[in-house]
Amino acid sequence: MNTSNENLNTPQGARPLGFGYADSVSGRVEMCTWDRLNSAVDSPRVAAVCADLRQLKATRDSGGMTHADYEVRKSRLKKQLPVIMPHAAFPSGHRKNSEAVPSGLAMYDADHIGSPHDYWQHKVLAACDGQPARLGIVLAHITPSYEGLRLIFRIPHGMTPAAAQQWMATRLGDDTYDASVKDYARCSFVVPRGYFFFFPGEETVWGPDAAGHDAGAEDALKVNEPLPPVEPPPLPAAGAEWAAEAAALSFSGIPYSQIIDVWWKYNGGVPIEGERNTKLYQLAMHLRHICDNREQLLLSVLPRLGLSESELKAVVRSACSAPPCSMPRRLKRVVAEAKREYAATTCAAADDQRAPAACSRRSWARWWRRLPTLPPGLKEATETVEPRLRMGAVLAQLVMIYTLLTRIRFDHFDGSETRLSGLVFIIGPAASGKAFIRELDAMWMEPVRAADAKGRHMEAEYRREKELRKNERKQMERPHPVIRVVPIQISNAMLITRLMDAVEENADGMSRTGLHLYSCETELATAIRSQRGGTWIEKNDIYCKAFHNEPWGVDYASDQVINGEVEVNYNLVISGTEDAFNTFVPQGTVLSGLPTRLMYFPMVAEPFRMMECRKEMNEEKRGLVRSVAWRLDRLGGHVDATTLTKSMYKWCEAQADRAKNELDYELDDLRKRTALIGTRAGVAYAIMEHLDDFERTGVLTVSSSAIKFARVVADFCLDMQYMKFSVMMRERKEAVGEKWRTAERKVYTADVYDKLPESFTRDDVQRLRPDKTVDANRKLVAYWMERGYVKKGRKKGVYVKMM
Numbered sequence: 001m002n003t004s005n006e007n008l009n010t011p012q013g014a015r016p017l018g019f020g021y022a023d024s025v026s027g028r029v030e031m032c033t034w035d036r037l038n039s040a041v042d043s044p045r046v047a048a049v050c051a052d053l054r055q056l057k058a059t060r061d062s063g064g065m066t067h068a069d070y071e072v073r074k075s076r077l078k079k080q081l082p083v084i085m086p087h088a089a090f091p092s093g094h095r096k097n098s099e100a101v102p103s104g105l106a107m108y109d110a111d112h113i114g115s116p117h118d119y120w121q122h123k124v125l126a127a128c129d130g131q132p133a134r135l136g137i138v139l140a141h142i143t144p145s146y147e148g149l150r151l152i153f154r155i156p157h158g159m160t161p162a163a164a165q166q167w168m169a170t171r172l173g174d175d176t177y178d179a180s181v182k183d184y185a186r187c188s189f190v191v192p193r194g195y196f197f198f199f200p201g202e203e204t205v206w207g208p209d210a211a212g213h214d215a216g217a218e219d220a221l222k223v224n225e226p227l228p229p230v231e232p233p234p235l236p237a238a239g240a241e242w243a244a245e246a247a248a249l250s251f252s253g254i255p256y257s258q259i260i261d262v263w264w265k266y267n268g269g270v271p272i273e274g275e276r277n278t279k280l281y282q283l284a285m286h287l288r289h290i291c292d293n294r295e296q297l298l299l300s301v302l303p304r305l306g307l308s309e310s311e312l313k314a315v316v317r318s319a320c321s322a323p324p325c326s327m328p329r330r331l332k333r334v335v336a337e338a339k340r341e342y343a344a345t346t347c348a349a350a351d352d353q354r355a356p357a358a359c360s361r362r363s364w365a366r367w368w369r370r371l372p373t374l375p376p377g378l379k380e381a382t383e384t385v386e387p388r389l390r391m392g393a394v395l396a397q398l399v400m401i402y403t404l405l406t407r408i409r410f411d412h413f414d415g416s417e418t419r420l421s422g423l424v425f426i427i428g429p430a431a432s433g434k435a436f437i438r439e440l441d442a443m444w445m446e447p448v449r450a451a452d453a454k455g456r457h458m459e460a461e462y463r464r465e466k467e468l469r470k471n472e473r474k475q476m477e478r479p480h481p482v483i484r485v486v487p488i489q490i491s492n493a494m495l496i497t498r499l500m501d502a503v504e505e506n507a508d509g510m511s512r513t514g515l516h517l518y519s520c521e522t523e524l525a526t527a528i529r530s531q532r533g534g535t536w537i538e539k540n541d542i543y544c545k546a547f548h549n550e551p552w553g554v555d556y557a558s559d560q561v562i563n564g565e566v567e568v569n570y571n572l573v574i575s576g577t578e579d580a581f582n583t584f585v586p587q588g589t590v591l592s593g594l595p596t597r598l599m600y601f602p603m604v605a606e607p608f609r610m611m612e613c614r615k616e617m618n619e620e621k622r623g624l625v626r627s628v629a630w631r632l633d634r635l636g637g638h639v640d641a642t643t644l645t646k647s648m649y650k651w652c653e654a655q656a657d658r659a660k661n662e663l664d665y666e667l668d669d670l671r672k673r674t675a676l677i678g679t680r681a682g683v684a685y686a687i688m689e690h691l692d693d694f695e696r697t698g699v700l701t702v703s704s705s706a707i708k709f710a711r712v713v714a715d716f717c718l719d720m721q722y723m724k725f726s727v728m729m730r731e732r733k734e735a736v737g738e739k740w741r742t743a744e745r746k747v748y749t750a751d752v753y754d755k756l757p758e759s760f761t762r763d764d765v766q767r768l769r770p771d772k773t774v775d776a777n778r779k780l781v782a783y784w785m786e787r788g789y790v791k792k793g794r795k796k797g798v799y800v801k802m803m
Contacts, residue, residue: 018031018032018089018103019032019084019085019086019087019088019089019103019105020032020084020085020088020089020090020095020187021033021036021037021040021082021083021084021085022082022083022085022095022187023082023751024079024080024081024082024083024751025079025083025187026079027082027083027751028093028094028770028771029085029090029093029094029095030093031089032084032085037084037190040082040190041190041191041192041193041196041199042192042193042306043082043190045080045081046081046082046190046191046192047192047270047271049077049078049080049081049144050081050144050146050191050192050195050269050270051269051270051271052077052269053074053077053078053144053145053146054146054264054265054269054270055265055269055731055734056070056073056074056077057070057074057145057146057147058265074145077144078144078145078189081144081189081190081191082189082190083187083188083189083190084187084188084190085184085185085186085187085188086103086105086106086107086139086152086188087100087102087103087105087106087107087161087183087184087185087186088100088101088102088103088184088185089101089103090185095185095187096185097183097184097185100184100185102184104154104155105138105152105153105154105155106152106153106154106155106159106161106164106165106168107150107151107152107161107165107186107188108150108151108152108153108165108168108169108177109143109148109149109150109177109178110148110149110150110151110172110174110177110178111143111147111148111178112147112148113147113148113149115257115258115261116142116143116146116147116148116149117255117257117261119149120140120149120197123172123173123174124137124140124149124151124172124197127171127172127173128171132198135151135153135168135171136153136154136155136156137151137152137153137198138152138153138154138198138200139151139152139196139198139199140152140196140197140198141191141195141196141197141198141199142191142195142196142197143189143191144189144191144195149197150188151168152188153168161184165177192270193305193306194270194303194304194305194306195270251290251291251335252290252335252339254335254338254339256287256301257301258338259287259290259334259335259338260283260287260301260303261338262334262337262338263283263286263331263334266330266333266334266337266727266730267279267282267283267330267730270305271305277307277311277315278663280302280303280305280307280312280315281315281318281319281663282663283302283303284298284302284315284316284318284319284320285319285322285328285661285663286328286330286331286334287301287302287319287331288319288320288322289327289328289331290327290331290335293320294320295313295316295317295320298316298319298320299312299313299316302315302316322661325658325661328658328664328667329664329667329719329722329723329726330664330666330667330722330726333723333726333727367391367712367716368387368390368391370712370715371394371708371709371712372705372708372709372712373705374394375685375688375689375691376624376628376688376691377624377625377627377628377629377688378394378397378401378628378685378688380621380624380625381393381397381440381443381444381625382394382397383621384439384440384621385436385440386433386436388603388604389426389433389436389603391601391716392424392426392601392603393436393437393440394713395424395426395599395601395713395717396424396426396437396440396573396601397440397444398422398424398599398680398681398684398713399422399423399424399518399571399572399573399599400440400441400444400445400518400520400571400573401420401444401632401684401688402420402421402422402516402571402680402684403445403448403484403516403518403571404444404445404447404448404629404632404633404635405420405632405635405684405687406419406420406515406516406569407513407515407635407636407637408420408635408636408637408639408683408687409637409638409639410638410639410640410641410645410683410700411641411642411645412645412676412679413645413646413648413649413652413675413679417638418548418549418676418679418680419516419549419569420516420680420683420684421516421546421547421548421549421569421570421571421680422547422571422572422599422677422680423543423546423547423571423572423574423597423598423599424572424573424574424598424599424600424601425524425574425575425576425581425584425598425599425600425601426573426574426575426576426601426603427524427575427576427577427578427581427600427601427602427603428575428577428578428602428603428604429577429578429603430577432603433603434522434575434576434603435522435575437520437522437573437575438520438522441520441573443622443625443626443629444625444629445485445518445520445629446626446629446630447629447630447633448484448485448518448633449485451482451484452482452483452484452485454481455481455482455483456481456483458479458481459479459481459483462476462478462479480500480501481501482501482502482503482504482515483498483501483502484498484502484515484516484517484518485517485518485519485520486498486517486518486519487519487521488519488521488526488527488572488574489526489527490519492539492542493562495517495542495570496553496554496562496564496566497562498517499514499517499566499567499568499569499570500562500564500566502514502515502516502517502569503515513636514549514566514567514569515569516569516570516571517569517570517571518570518571518572518573519570519571519572519573519574520572520573520574521572521573521574521575522574522575522576523575523576523580524574524575524576524577524580524581524584525576525577525580525583527574527584528580528583528584540589540592540594542568542570543570543572543594543597544592544593544594544597545568546568546569546570546571546572547597547673549567549568549569550567550568551565551566551567551568552565552566552568553565553566578602585725587728587731587732588732590725590728590729590732591729591732591733595670595721595724595725595729596669596670596672596673596674596721597673598721599677599717599720600717600720600721600724601720602720602723602724628688628691631691631695632687632688632691635687635694635695637698639683639687639698639699639700640699640700641679641682641683641686641700641702643702643707644679644682644683644686644702644706644707644710645679647682647707647710647711648675648676648678648679648682648710648711648714649675651675651678651711651714652671652672652674652675655667655668655671655674655675655718656668656671659671665730665733666722666725666726666729666730667718667722667726669729670718670721670722670725670726671718674714674717674718674721675714677713677714677717678710678711678713678714678715678717679710679714681709681710681713681714682702682706682707682709682710682713683700685705685706685709685710686700686701686702686703686706687700689701689703689705689706690703749769749780752765752768752769752780753784753789753801755768756768756801758800758801759793759798759799759800759801760798760799760801761797761798761799762774762777762778762781762797765777765780765781781799784799785799788802789801789802790802
């Protein structure tokens with residue numbers, strides 16, 4: 001590093017030229033004026049890059065990338081930001097120490113300090129009694145990586161930049177700091193206005209004697225003058241005053257600033273220009289729930305992001321006047337995450353077991369208490385399971401009951417004829433009791449397995465006879481038995497075969513009904529290992545089709561596949577670990593539609609706890625469950641569920657209103673199919689509640705208990721889906737949008753292209769790139785013409801921009 005001019009000082013009384021600015025780290029250095037600095041701070045490009053940096057940090061913190069990858073991508077992003085050189089001006093346009101003219105300012109970089117807000121509050125403001133001007137500070141902001149704080153301050157009389165940095169470190173009580181920034185050519189990346197704690201005004205930055213002068217080479221900062229203990233000028237709303245007030249306020253012991261930081265992380269980062277009003281309104285709509293709907297408190301904690309107080313008051317007033325509703329699911333997760341982060345940063349005893357925030361014994365008990373009394377059979381079977389697992393047991397049994405009621409049909413509120421289909425995943429740590437689904441499966445699926453035994457025997461006889469007759473010219477015709485219980489390890493071709501065979505004649509003798517296949521697996525990893533590449537993609541499609549019983553098939557030019565379409569009637573009950581489930585539904589496929597179709601039950605992580613000793617179910621109750629199963633397996637027909645579907649329509653409408661009020665697009669995505677999940681549960685409950693009457697008349701009686709059951713199941717499934725997938729869905733949408741943006745056609749040297757007028761000549765290009773040769777600029781224009789970015793104008797030597 002060249003520090004040969006470190007002792008260079010502007011002569012006493014002389015006016016320096018200010019400090020440098022460049023559009024990028026490699027760009028030509030210009031004089032930084034007040035207008036230019038403000039334009040850069042408010043630039044959409046700066047806001048977008050810094051939002052990407054914060055998202056990148058969140059991905060690293062969540063384990064989504066290695067530290068090495070993070071550093072590479074962070075460096076690449078930061079290079080897209082404009083820079084200032086606070087230490088000096090560079091009249092030649094080249095950022096070299098040998099050509100630096102000192103500005104009288106120094107830069108202090110405190111990196112990896114935990115919370116920048118806490119550092120500003122407890123170190124900087126504490127060191128200057130809340131008056132940054134006492135330390136000569138003219139600008140203070142969070143660094144682009146959101147892991148540090150940068151101070152730009154006046155150099156005390158007679159000091160070099162290096163000595164001034166040591167002086168600042170002493171006053172702040174820092175043992176370590178980034179001493180490398182003493183270089184005159186060192187630059188500082190520009191950040192959005194919302195990152196600034198202190199951005200007082202033109203006079204403070206350029207000196208009090210600059211007022212009234214044109215911003216430019218003559219507007220500069222006074223150097224080497226004593227720092228008088230004067231009151232700082234009024235701060236904008238996004239500065240230190242708001243940060244200090246917000247940091248002092250808390251919800252349930254968590255600073256609102258911490259909650260807001262996490263909220264930004266889960267909601268696309270700090271908003272850029274053009275979306276500030278919308279994002280702030282959305283944030284205010286959430287924060288009002290933890291501010292008791294008090295406008296004054298909400299106004300105190302809400303970040304300003306460059307909005308005036310009148311604009312912010314209008315946002316707060318509009319949010320607090322919105323119709324009351326329960327706390328948004330997204331906010332619950334944000335508060336839980338903020339609490340965990342705050343506990344970690346303050347060295348509190350935090351018990352982070354990597355379990356979803358909503359998963360606790362208390363929450364499961366709450367959900368269990370909401371359920372109505374379960375009908376006979378379902379009640380006795382559920383009681384065999386530990387209380388902490390009973391909500392999961394209800395969901396698993398519903399899918400088994402759906403398989404027994406495969407011949408039942410009803411009309412959903414959208415007018416489509418619907419069947420009872422379901423996919424449920426019981427997810428928890430290893431050796432935590434997930435295999436309880438096997439015991440339930442043994443009771444409920446007895447009639448289906450008994451029917452399958454005949455088909456399995458028929459296939460075994462066929463294989464035996466085929467082996468005996470393998471030398472005969474005429475081979476036996478393969479049988480087509482109905483086998484409905486299939487292992488999770490099944491090829492797609494075999495699955496299609498089973499679906500085609502699992503049909504029965506209807507009473508009219510003119511049509512056939514496809515019966516549901518069913519798989520129960522206690523190790524989700526088994527399903528993942530058995531599928532690779534294209535077969536896994538197809539299996540994912542099959543699972544999605546199964547929810548709506550849609551047709552699926554292939555038409556390949558191969559004798560090894562079954563060509564044609566088949567209605568996918570397939571129910572799944574699977575348990576596994578969180579790691580296996582994350583592989584099953586990775587972030588890359590979270591928008592495929594599968595998360596909106598499944599029932600997800602996350603078990604509570606309870607380390608160091610012994611599993612409960614369970615009593616054997618008495619034979620009388622076991623016999624009751626089996627008898628109900630055999631009765632259900634004989635039922636069929638189209639039932640009128642209008643009462644239930646109308647109720648679930650209102651439930652879905654209420655969720656839509658809630659999503660709209662909260663501007664929650666993920667909630668809106670998830671609530672649509674969850675209404676059908678609840679309706680199906682209500683139909684099964686209504687049949688079992690009045691089983692005797694239904695067997696006799698075939699008329700579905702929908703009681704208030706059936707409606708309540710349907711709503712509780714829908715509420716639970718929506719909560720679990722939202723808890724598990726909402727952030728993944730939001731991040732994936734942003735990633736897809738970013739991929740689309742980066743795939744757009746970009747112009748080489750776009751910064752030069754954008755500065756050119758609509759019609760230009762090569763001389764115009766030369767003026768913008770004086771450091772390049774005439775031949776290089778000629779080749780650049782030729783490159784633009786080849787790519788279709790420009791075309792020749794009517795006059796010779798004139799070119800016209802096409803983009």
